[in-house]
Amino acid sequence: MVLPEDSNNVLVDVLQQIADSLDKNTDILNRIANHYDGVVPVMTRNAKRLEESQEDNRSALDKMYESVFNN
Numbered sequence: 001m002v003l004p005e006d007s008n009n010v011l012v013d014v015l016q017q018i019a020d021s022l023d024k025n026t027d028i029l030n031r032i033a034n035h036y037d038g039v040v041p042v043m044t045r046n047a048k049r050l051e052e053s054q055e056d057n058r059s060a061l062d063k064m065y066e067s068v069f070n071n
Contacts, residue, residue, distance in 0.1 A: 056063075 058066075
């Protein structure tokens, strides 16, 4: 298939736009991944703390008495 000479510029421009879009999407996905990596460990740690606090619902004073009198 033979294309007119000026059509090559259009194809190159379209391919360049596609490459630019892929680069932009990669940057956005990397920022999302970095945010996820920063947030998820904190959320997991907080969920574990909440679970532990619900398992042991004694007051701080009760816990203190236990540590004093069990030693």
